[in-house]
Amino acid sequence: NVMLTQPHSVSESPGKTVTISCTRSSGSIASTYVHWYQQRPGSAPTTVIYEDNQRPSGVPDRFSGSIDTSSNSASLTISGLKTEDEADYYCQSYDSDNHAYVFGTGTKVTAL
Amino acid sequence: QLQLQESGPGLVKPSETLSLTCIVSGGSTSTSSYYWAWIRQGPGKGLEWIGSFDYSGNTFHNPSLKSRVSISVDTSENQVSLKLRSVTAADTAVYYCARHEFMTFHFDHWGQGTLVTVSS
Numbered sequence: 001n002v003m004l005t006q007p008h009s010v011s012e013s014p015g016k017t018v019t020i021s022c023t024r025s026s027g028s029i030a031s032t033y034v035h036w037y038q039q040r041p042g043s044a045p046t047t048v049i050y051e052d053n054q055r056p057s058g059v060p061d062r063f064s065g066s067i068d069t070s071s072n073s074a075s076l077t078i079s080g081l082k083t084e085d086e087a088d089y090y091c092q093s094y095d096s097d098n099h100a101y102v103f104g105t106g107t108k109v110t111a112l
Numbered sequence: 113q114l115q116l117q118e119s120g121p122g123l124v125k126p127s128e129t130l131s132l133t134c135i136v137s138g139g140s141t142s143t144s145s146y147y148w149a150w151i152r153q154g155p156g157k158g159l160e161w162i163g164s165f166d167y168s169g170n171t172f173h174n175p176s177l178k179s180r181v182s183i184s185v186d187t188s189e190n191q192v193s194l195k196l197r198s199v200t201a202a203d204t205a206v207y208y209c210a211r212h213e214f215m216t217f218h219f220d221h222w223g224q225g226t227l228v229t230v231s232s
């Protein structure tokens with residue numbers, strides 16, 4: 001079964017840039033879309049990036065997404081980090097062989 | 113605007129069946145473009161997809177839970193239901209109802225979640 005592996009945590013000073021990776025264990029990262037969700041404590045997840053690199057209305061352009069077939073991974077980049085960006089972030093994709101929806105292991109972002 | 117609201121018992125005894133309902137408002141469950149799903153999150157843990165269902169009866173379940181899970185959609189009541197049989201303490205979690213797109217697999221709307229504790 002497909003697994004999506006993320007770093008457990010990343011931290012950076014406010015104003016800096018952080019990048020979260022999401023590595024797919026099997027099958028091509030480009031085979032199905034990757035979506036990214038932000039989850040603040042006690043709240044439901046909300047989308048920050050969908051379809052690899054699309055930003056929903058209301059999400060600041062400081063958030064961007066990309067995929068890299070050479071490393072079979074997707075990335076979420078937050079530029080100009082703000083304290084309000086502190087949250088858990090999850091990538092998500094689809095395992096077509098098993099008809100299963102897969103979430104990444106999650107990354108806690110901290111603005112030092 | 114589409115809204116999803118989960119409801120159900122907050123406490124379930126071990127070996128019993130967990131039953132939750134998700135009321136959908138501001139949109140219809142009888143649409144061919146979307147699936148309706150349940151996702152859970154154990155205490156301090158990540159997100160785990162439980163299963164998905166569309167109004168025509170197509171269903172997909174997490175292989176690790178498949179034999180214990182039933183998901184259904186009542187289009188007349190605009191509700192999505194989850195039943196999880198033979199629960200144990202490991203099933204203690206916040207359970208979310210969500211909608212996802214058929215073609216892109218993007219979970220674009222989520223309920224606020226409801227905490228279910230399995231304990232005697």
